[in-house]
Structure formats: C-alpha cells, structure tokens
Amino acid sequence: MRSTNNIMILFLFILLGCGITKAPSDTKSVKEPPTEDVVIGKPLPHWQDGCLDIHAINTGRGESTFFIFPDGTTMLIDAAGSTIPATAPIPPPLQRPNALVSPGTVVANYVKHFALPIANKINYVMLSHFDPDHMGSYETSLPFHKSGKFQMVGITEFGAQVSFDKIIDRGYPDYNFPVDMTADPRISNYINFVDWSKKAYGATAEQFAVGRNDQILLQRKPNAYSNFEIQNICSNGVVWTGKGTDTKNTFPSGDIVAAAKGSENIFSIGIVLRYGKFNYFTAGDLQFNGSSEHSWKDIESPVAAVVPQVDMMKASHHATANCNSEKLLQKLSPHSIVIQPWRDVHPNLETVNRMIAANNNVQIFSTNMTEANKLRFGDNLKKLKSFQGHIVARISPGGDQYTIYILDDNDENYNVKEVFGPYISI
Template structure:
C-alpha cells in the first residue's frame, strides 16, 4: 500500500510518503520557533526540537518496512516552516560543521537520509533570501552533507524522484522555480519571465517558486503543492502563477494538499476546479491558516460537482471561532492526516490520528473510496 502522512506537530510542514515497496520520502521538515500567540499549540513532545518529533514519527512508520532510515528527503522551497528556523545568526558557511540542527537538519541528525533533493543545489541566491539566517543555516547543512559525501541531488521538473523499486507508483516533480511540467513525458515550460528582463523588486518570491509533486499509484493521484500560490500579487504580476498551470496539467486528482496552508493567495477558483479533489488536506500551524475565502471555494459545488471532505492538521482556536460555520464541516480539525491507498491504487481511505499519542491512536476515518482501475 501507499501511505501519505501529513504531520500535525504544529510548527511547520512535513509530509511522509511510504511507497508500496517500503521506500520512504519526506517532503519538507520545517521548524518555526518562538512563542507567538498566533501559533497553534504544538503537539506534545515537540519542545524546542521539531526535528526530533518528526524523526520519532518516521521511525514508528518505518518499523513495518524493515528499514532504518529515509530513502529521500525533498525541500520544496527555502522558508523556515519548510527547512527550519534559527533565532541567532548562522555561523560562517566556510566553517566545519557550521549548521545548527533545526527542521530538516535536525531530522538528518536523528535519522539517516540517503538522498536530499533540492531545486537550488548547488547554486543559491535567486530569489533573494527571505529569512537570511535560517536559509544560510540550511545551506550550511547542505554543504556539510557534501563534505561528508552525503547524497545530494538537484530537483528537476518533469522527472520522477529516483527512489525504491520500479512499479506502478511514482513521485514526479511537476513544478519548481517557475518551471511547470506539461503532463507529457519530461516536457516542461517556463512560466516566469527571464530574470534579466525583470526589475529586482519584481523577482518572484520563494512561495511562487515552490516545488510541487504528483504522487501516483495505479489510477490514484495525489498532489502536494508546497507553498505554490496563484494570487500573482493581486493580479499585478499575472505571470507569477505557476500553481494554476500545474493544476491544469495534472488534474483532476483524488487527494490534494491545499497549497500555502490554505491561505488567501492559493487555491483560486481555477486551481480548485482543475484539481477537483475528493479529499483536501490543509497543513496548518498559524491563526492565518486557512483563509475563509479559500474554504468557501473548496466547499463550493458550483466550482466542481461531487462530494468533497476537508481535513486540517491543526486549527488555531481563534480561526476555529471565526470560521465555525465552515470549520464545523471539516472531516477532521486536528491530528495527523493519513491517506492509505491499497489494492493497486484502486481504493483509499483517509485516517486522522491523535498527534499527541505515541501509539498513533485513530481519532477518525473515512469510508473506503473506490476508483476504477
């Protein structure tokens, strides 16, 4: 079976894939620090090291595979809730073991990662760093891996992630750095103008350049959209929308994340219509996740027909109060969200588990969804 785990630790984004052959892929592992009241309450045991919590969760899932470490980890983009945050400046990059363990680098310290995939490696700097110290710390982690001959690969749009056995399943990069897969072979197209044609203040930001992935198992299709956005700066930079072209190239899908934590600048009507998911998953860790306008679109039957359910890994108490009319309709409002695909990709079920339980206690689950083979 294929298991897709959306982790509800409350301090960033992390999604674990366990492929039918037992191979494992981690998409992001962020760590937001501090005591901002807008943050959701962290899961029990997170403390100051989100990476340790993520690694413990991964170990529990790997028991059934007989493996001891991750086969691959993928970084969608360079924001702290996806790579890890530090509060004090990073050490100089040229120093030995310069990086501090946070987010993905903490996960790597607690559990092995065979290959790290990064769209920017080995050249960083475009767009300009947002959260400079945390990004430099992450780059230092990558450089330290290179010194230790750790596995590093450049993420390439249109191509499958080389992990596990060859079978009727795959993880394909469908968007990254303004390039989008066409849906045919390895063909890609550039969505953004060339950098040298743009004023520096018009360069796309990290979210616009995020990576996205299509996970397939037989007829089953799942989209992980990272922090891709389709708002395009309130329409003033219409070219800065890689999300909608990506959704149109791959959709419809059975299950999809709601990109950028369900915020106002992602999941436009065109994107929602193209993906037309039966089940939507929101990775939330802040009071701004998700936006009311996004949830209205997800539930709107005029955009696409049929039933749909929405699952959130967390909800801030203020968000839940402000949007009670909509959040009461969620299939799950707090907990790890697992999509379990069986029978060659012809059946799947959504499962919510208690994020504070080491035993993974099931708190809710859907009926089996059946697909045609």
C-alpha cells in the same frame, strides 16, 4: 466457482493487510466489514508491502509530509521548524505534542516510528521551498550539531537524527535564483548541513528537475509496481508542458523577479504522485497572490493546465487566502484535501468554500486549527471532517481505494482517533 471464491478471499486478505475499515456514509465510499487491524485508541498498524502511506505530520509549526511507497521506499517532503512564539501577532496553534519537543525532533520521532521498521534510513528528503515553516527558522541561539558544522532546526535537526540517501531542493548547487541566497544565514546553515550529510551519510544532493518522472523512483523493488510514478510538475516558475520532459519557463529574468519582490512561495516544487487509479497532488505554498500587478506571479494557472483530476491533494499554502485558485481546484477536483495550518489565519473560509465548489463531495481534513479561527468558522466548521491530529492516507495495493486515519497528536503513541473511508479511487 471455487476459483472465483479463491480470488475473492485473496482480494479480501490484501485489503485486510492494509487495515481497510468500514466507511462512513459517503457518495464515493465503499462499505467493507471492519477488521481487527485498526482499533480506535490503539496505535496505527505499520505499513505493509503493496500499500502507499501518506502521513501529514502535525507539529503546529508548519508542514511535513512523509511517504512510504508500495515497495517500502520512503520520502519526506519538508520538516516543519518555525520557531514562532505563541505570542506572535498572528499566533500559531498549540505546539504538538507539547512545547518541550522541538518540531524537527517531532518529525524525526514520527519518521523513526513508522519508517525504521522497514530500513535504517529513508531514501529521499525534499524541500518544497525555503520558508521557515517548511525547512526551519534560524536564530543564533540554536544549538549546534556535535560536528560543529551547522545549527539544528527543522530539516537540519531532522537530518541529524535520521539518515537519508538523497536530498532534493529548488536551489542546489548554486542557490542563486532569483538572487544569491547564500548570504541568508538560514540558507547557508542548510547548505552546511547538506555538505555534512554527503560526508556523514554518503548522501547525494540534486536540484528538482521539472518535467521528469524518473528523479524519484522506487528503490527496494523497482520493477514490482509499474503503476507507480511521480511526475515533477513545477519549480522556480518552470512548469511541465504535459509532453515528455518538455518544460516552459513562466517567469521573466531573475532580476525582474527579484525586483518585483516575489514571494518564496511561487518558487515551490510541485509533483503528482500516481499509484494505479489513485492520484495525489502537492506543491508546497504555491499561490497566485500578486498576479493583478504581475501576471507571472499566478503560477497556479500554468500548473492547472497540466495536472490531472486527483483523489487527494495537500492544500497549498495551508489553505490561506490567495492560493488554491478556482482554476486549479476545478482542474484537480480533489475528493480529499489535507490542510496543515500553522497560523491563526489558516485555513481561510473563502478558500475552503472554493474547495467545496470544485467538488461538493470533497472530504476536508485539517491537522489543527486555532480556537479563534474555529469561532470565526462557526457552523462552517462542519465543512471539515476533522481538525486535530496527524492525518494518514493508506492506499490499498494497486491503488484502487484508500482509507484516512486521524492519529492523536497529544503524545507520540500515534493512537487512532478516527477512521474515514475506504474511498474508491477515480
């Protein structure tokens, strides 16, 4: 009996270390006593060993997701950096924390706050694809880095402030699919930044390798968490088959793809992260738009064939129309979905309804939403659990359950606004 009690005490201690708090009423949640670790109105406590943290950073200008793996290995996917003006025809939401802090610096400050207590750099930087809201816009007026090698916006501005070990994208080293991209000043500026980071940080660069589960690995305690894995699912139209490292190219030749003027979104990198029972899916701006004319543009269907059911996903393409198809959502059947809008049309109500149809217990969280879109949603706004703030999923050691925290994005104190969960992993 004493041995059983000791095990129970140890289990509760581990949960408290990850800031597990009392759950709201939900069919998939478990009730635990509240702890003093997480206090509404106070900064979110830092990551602790054994936890998996997934941070959706809100700048109001695109997507950025930061990960702290169970051993402290760190990864950033995308660094929101669109320079779209507030007066654009399809306007963006309010910039966070304000228009005086550029998105790249917002992401850098956030990562420095949560990551640098662990180490003086991060391990991986990955670009899901080459769109401005994921890597940064380009304007001739942008400030140059002090080296004079590149101009700073989005990912290049972030990387000028936070050092890293490796950068992964869909194009390295040639950046020639479906056409030569190097003539685009935004891409050439990024390439100059990658070359600079190799010299300045000793960083390496790689093209994302579809089918592999060993490209992104734990770096600090590689043997401590054998139940952690990142499976590379898709990129450039190439999709994992679900067997070993085998892949299938779902696109025609680059010339045909280029002639059809396929959106950059369909080239997006996609991964499934697994930690014990917990599974997470993210795939940039993956979409099925244009498939009525060219069937190969429906990249979501071959992806749906190989992904598992997941606990959480990042909504593809900000949950706008023509993405997050019924087929993909039915296969993923996510319990929690994080949306990162940056235009007035995000999220789309029809897309949200597909999410609910795939899992009527789904918990939907959005980093922001324009006032005009809130009016369009009307009473349907209740379908979202929250719609303003950074979103943090903290998965407990072993991956058996997770809690979601909403952080205030009006400043850079990262105070907790709301707490949801813990939820039991599938």
